[in-house]
Amino acid sequence: MRASQYFIPTMKEAPAEAEVPSHIYLLRAGYIRKLAAGIYEYLPLGLRVLRKIENIIRKHMDEAGALEVLLPILTPSELWQETGRWEVYGKELFRIQDRKGRWFALGPTHEETITDLVRKNIRSYKDLPKNFYQIQTKFRDEARPRYGLIRGREFLMKDAYSFDVSEEMAVKSYEIMKETYHKIFSELGLDFLMVEADVGAIGGKYSHEFVVKAANGEAHIVYCEKCGYAANVEAAKYEFELDKLPPEEPKPLEKVHTPGVSSVEEVAKFLGVDPKKIVKTLVYILDDGSAIAVLIRGDRELNETKLINYFNVLDAHLASSEELEKLGIVEGFVGPIGLDIPVYADISVKDLHNFVVGANEKDYHYINVNIPRDFEPVEFVDFSTAREGDPCPVCKSPLKETTGLEVGHIFLLGTKYSEAMKAYFVDKDGREKPIIMGCYGIGVSRLMAAAVEQNHDENGIIWPENIAPFKLQILALNTKDKNVMDVAEDIYQKAKSKGIEVLFDDRDMSPGAKFKDADLIGIPYRIVVGRGVKNRKVEFQKRANNEKIEIEIEKIDELLDKLV
RNA sequence: CGGAGCGUAGCUCAGGCGGUAGAGCACUGGCAUGGGGGGCCAGAGGUCGGCGGUUCGAGUCCGCUCGCUCCGACCA
Incomplete structure (x- = not known):
């Protein structure tokens, strides 16, 4: 992609509304724009990152045997009445009426919808187990949207729901998702923690949160360095x-x-x-x-x-x-x-x-x-909030406390929804039983912010390689110099033909501006074509440390092959 | 939802005494330049969030309203 033909509206100054690094840099570097409080537009660069995150999630969910579906965003109020959540969900539920006055909710989550689908189409133990997932925009009328993509009113989420014939099988499904989540967050390149969590309003037997360590996180967790115990302070047992x-x-x-x-x-x-x-x-x-x-x-x-x-x-x-x-x-x-x-x-x-x-x-x-x-x-x-220094409930050594961003949450639901909505199956013994459910969420758009919270410096974003919008950026420093442009163009073509995702900054701008933009945008690898071409040399840099290595133009193929 | 603050150019902000609107950056054209947002010249860009009131006259004062942000409550 040529920067001259692309759309990366960078900003020199941070908008006054942005407070946290992910919000500031995603706005400044031209990844997102705000339309209203908690509602964001994804620009081409931002969408590329979002798609990469989605695809990593999709790959691992598919491998785990989950089946992708796409459920409606508009969900009839009757379903919500059945589980009582039309009232319970309160003001957070976006509600709209159609022309005839029938009420709908813009889906904030889809337990009701998926349970309805399953009860209408699954009759026998032979049809189970099943795990359905989707990647979809969710709506929650948050009392206080904040921190850009971290807490929005409209956001992208991966939600999955497992259906099993027994508690034992459901636990298996749950464990598979737990493993899958570990794979997903590892591949995304994030420093995360799985913690014991409270089930909250969603209900269920037990749950785990996946938390990306971040200074601005809203999740408070305690963890034990010795034995690996980790829990949300809301859920941590107090070892009095x-x-x-x-x-x-x-x-x-x-x-x-x-x-x-x-x-x-x-x-x-x-x-x-x-x-x-x-x-x-x-x-x-x-x-x-x-x-x-x-x-x-x-x-x-x-x-x-x-x-x-x-x-x-x-x-x-x-x-x-x-x-x-x-x-x-x-x-x-x-x-x-x-x-x-x-x-x-x-x-x-x-x-x-x-x-x-x-x-x-x-x-x-x-x-x-x-x-x-x-x-x-x-x-x-036990009503106490756990805190740093408390004895670990497992091994008794002092707990540490940290903050993080909740990017994933898995629940073993049990029969809360299947009983309320009469989602039954006929078991081997010929008896009708409620399906045992689990649900599993990942905040896709929040992950984009979490990645930036965890990977930035004072100049901008430093994307983990697997979710960077491009892998390589080529800076042509002097667009008036034919030599520079020829060399840069050549490297660009070569990189493209090797299948490297490359952004070519061919814009007619001062070198300083290009460097600043490049740092802001945060593409992992950079080739700088400038005055060195006189000596048949270009520079290779990693965004993470900005160290410059001179490379002879003749050896560029070798370098590009390493990036493939 | 409770508390606080802010809405003036695309962004950051000044003006605030009531007298018809400003800067820097960004943008357009030109010139010079070409290794960290650099320089010079010229230009375009605003119903000062909206509605109403006071006034000869309102960006400025008053009332209402909408939006945004922060703290808290809330939050799969």
């Missing part, structure tokens, strides 16, 4: 046994005056005690409107995902000042003693002695509180 304080003899319960002192830090300072001996009492309102209290040690953070899972609700939120007032609870001095809503405790509170809690009375705390003498929680549950 190793984090306990030494036992103490119970002292008499005492109510103390603590005027205007309510936060853990304040109380710790005021009473001169370790924050670990202060217990926070958090009041949560569950989605059925009921209130519960959760106790957690002062140095720990509550994990709402664990809370929501434990209570098996769709939503829970910390009670507001108004809600506390309605319940007759004193904000800032809440405590378990004498509280008339159910009290649950995080395991960090177990075996804690002589601790401090609010006294449910303005400006008072209890000290030397002990369980079960002074109160008894309904149950001790």
Whole structure:
């Protein structure tokens, strides 16, 4: 491709709206443009990258025996009603009406659609297992689209759904996808981690996330360098046994005056005690409107995902000042003693002695509180958010914490959708049973951003070879010099004939501008044709380190052969 | 959805006292140049997000509205 005939609108300055490297460079280097918040156009260069990512995914999915389909983007509301997600999905679901008033959703995911297809066409155990996948644009009306391609309202996704006759077989399908995902992300050239994850609203038995390590990532993960354990902090088990304080003899319960002192830090300072001996009492309102209290040690953070899972609700939120007032609870001095809503405790509170809690009375705390003498929680549950330094649940060595971008997520769904939608098959024994499902997603467009987050420097993008829009870029520095142009043209033709994807910068521009553009665009290999042609030499560079190697023009074939 | 901020040329931004619109870069033509966004000359480009109000007069003041961004909540 000749740059003079191509379309690479580069920008010298970053648009003010872009904050993170992938967003800045993809805009500046002419890969994407924004149409509206969270909605992007892919320019020729951007589409090439997207297609490369798609094809790598497609290759491995096909090899794994998955069957590609293309489902409609417009999905009838009736399907969503069947699983209850027409309501549950909430405002994130883009909804539209046809001329007759019938409601549709722009597909944010396709469990309902694929399950409908399967229930209508699969009857027997002989038809199973099956794994269907598609690569398609998805729509989610995100409350807050951000970071360019990382969180968009319209984005490209690979979604796959497996259907099996038994849990055992479903686990097999799941394991195959797990392996396939490892192959895909490795071939994409990314530094990634597979972590144990929470199943979230999609439901199911268990799930794993594939996370690309990135400073700007939204996924918080803990991992163990020693044994390889890795989990999203939402899912990581908290190994409290190793984090306990030494036992103490119970002292008499005492109510103390603590005027205007309510936060853990304040109380710790005021009473001169370790924050670990202060217990926070958090009041949560569950989605059925009921209130519960959760106790957690002062140095720990509550994990709402664990809370929501434990209570098996769709939503829970910390009670507001108004809600506390309605319940007759004193904000800032809440405590378990004498509280008339159910009290649950995080395991960090177990075996804690002589601790401090609010006294449910303005400006008072209890000290030397002990369980079960002074109160008894309904149950001790793991509600803690895992963090750096916590003992690894597998091998007990201290966990590390990092952030990353979730680019893949696999779930063993079980029968949540097949039962709701009556997707049954007849088994060998002649009985009708629900199909066991799994679902597997990869954020294709997000991967493009993730690759840039992980591979850039201060001058621009440095594409991993397998997803670079072109492999080789030729810079002709002086287009007025016939020698330079002849040599460059010759190399260009040779590269093309060898099947190398090559971008030839033949534009009449200053050398500096060409170098800057080339760095921004980030094509892995570069041949610079300039003043060296006088001595029959050109330069070969790698974008990754920009080191220059002089090559004799006569030896160019050899070099190109290495790039094939 | 709660909080904050911003909408002036393609991009980054200035102007803000109310008096009819600016810079740099990019773009077009020309000249010189040719190894890291370099130089000179000439040019084109704007209903100052929209609607309404105040005023003799609004980019500037007021109200509403739309859009965008950030923090948070949310988020297969």
